[in-house]
Amino acid sequence: MENCGCITCDAATKELYEKAKNEGIETVWDRARAMQPQCGFGEMGLCCTNCGMGPCRIVKVSKDGPQAGICGATEDTIVARNFARSVAAGAAAHSDHGRDIALALYHVDDKARIKDEEKLFKLADEWGITVEGKDTVQVAKEVAEKALGEFGKVFGNLLFLKRAPEKRIKLWEETGVASEAIDKEIVRVLHSTHMGCDADYRNIIRQAIRAAMTDGWGGSMIGTELSDILFGTPMPKKVEANLGVLKKEYVNIVVHGHEPTLSEAIVVAARDPELVELAKKQGAEGINVAGMCCTGNEIAMRHGIPMAGNFFQQELAIMTGAVEAMIVDVQCIMPSLATITKCYHTKLITTSPKAKIPGATHIEFDEQKSFEIAKRIVKEAVMNFKNRKGEVHIPDEKSEGRIGYSLEAIIKTLDRVTNTHAHPSGTVKPLVDAIKSGVLRGAVAIVGCNNHKQPHDSCHVTLAKELLKRDILVVTTGCGAHACVKAGLMSDDARKYCGKGLATVCELLDIPPVLHMGSCVDISRILVLLSEVAKYIGGDISDLPVAAAAPEWMSEKAQAIGLYAVASGVYVLLGVAPAVTGSENVATYLTKDIESVFGGRFEIESDPVKAAEKIAAHIENKRKRLGI
């Protein structure tokens, strides 16, 4: 891809970035520029601060500098340890999110608060919880307790590992990566990477995989399943996306962060007639809630709440001058928001004891008093309407798309064609048939964040378009999903980017060519989908003509996701190299040798056009091996 030097391919982002420049307000791009050149030791993973004798660094450019840490740790050990710790932090973030959802389910005392009873009973059945003679609230409590047990149980493996195909489960057992309790695996990474513990890079990576697995097949899956039970399983719906969803005449509330417990409560509170009336009394026409980052995905998928933007747009939303409150909980919240809100009337409201920001107003969220607290927060926003300073500048830019493709929604969609062909419904058969016949060449998950090392959104969008034209279906989550919906790739019109085969499939099933499957914890939905397809063909996930890509990733969570995907048998393309290049052994292991163990591997490619070529080649290769 020609790099035009633009910071973004998104018009609304460009417009507000210019505004920031004119007003002298510093954004993520300015700080990234000021950071250049970034530290080479850090970039390659060669800096160790794991003990008080350090920091130590390995000098690669000349043999004159240190070739081992003060304790003697080699570049392989240092790089692997740093990588493992990042993965563990990512898995911790996703899993702790899952734990909070489980706790929320545990405290439910009213059946009306359970939005997907069917899913609750299905999960109870899967986990061997007897339901006879018990009411829904009791079953919910027992399911939640079982889920909470996954974090600290003394014996046994993760329950959700059983969802994988037989061959995969066996492989995990044989290779020593069938994870046990979530907290235990994460603690083990911290322990084994402590000074003077594990020095064998392969063994360090093996433990990192065990921790990563507790994310995708543990905490994230618990987060997704239990969120669906509590708040409803997403079904297809229309949504508007980009900063143009903010409304000048309304009280604008942007919910940003990750856990749907908070955002769901805000959505309900913002509809409270008393508060709407109060907003009108302040001169507004009403209350407009919009979502940012993954919390944006969660409430868009379930309620059609407009999606304000992704990770690199959080600062810009405030610069519209139209946001009365930005309400945040945990993860991916730039501390810079507190500085920027000082220049506008926007209130930054933190709600989690795990994430306070100096300069923000802290109103602690408590799941048991959720509505009461949400009302208080919304009221703060409403009363702030009259404090708007200067001109409001909302970009016109917004697009429309269809989102909400949970696994259940996908199966339901597929049933449309199975029923007409007298096939059994409720299976992935039509998808497998389309892939087998070659109408669809395969499927790719485009996931992850924004990163200044890549032009904003541009890599997500270019990669998606390149895949669509090759008849490869795209599913997406997280900030990649925001990028795709903003670029119009979730509209029917996007069929124009598709090859003939994919366009026909989209028309037949009445779906957009890029399917929004949720937030980053919802990548667990993709794992279950892959497992179902693999089971259907009687094979393993690593047999399938599929891949994953995180072209603009930045978060430790993304590293955990990448590693559990690889360990699940998936080819994972990263647009930004992780900090492992300082050790040839570690880098080669992760990008080559690991494939012979797990059937998946990492690939590093920053150019989205070349990335699409590599992914397509991988897919064709898998097809050949399947004999299709």
Ligand code: NFS
């Ligand atoms: Ni995922 Fe979501 Fe976005 Fe990246 Fe952050 S919001 S959990 S980590 S930046 S995709």
Ligand code: SF4
């Ligand atoms: Fe240096 Fe070893 Fe301590 Fe790391 S653990 S800081 S390499 S002495």
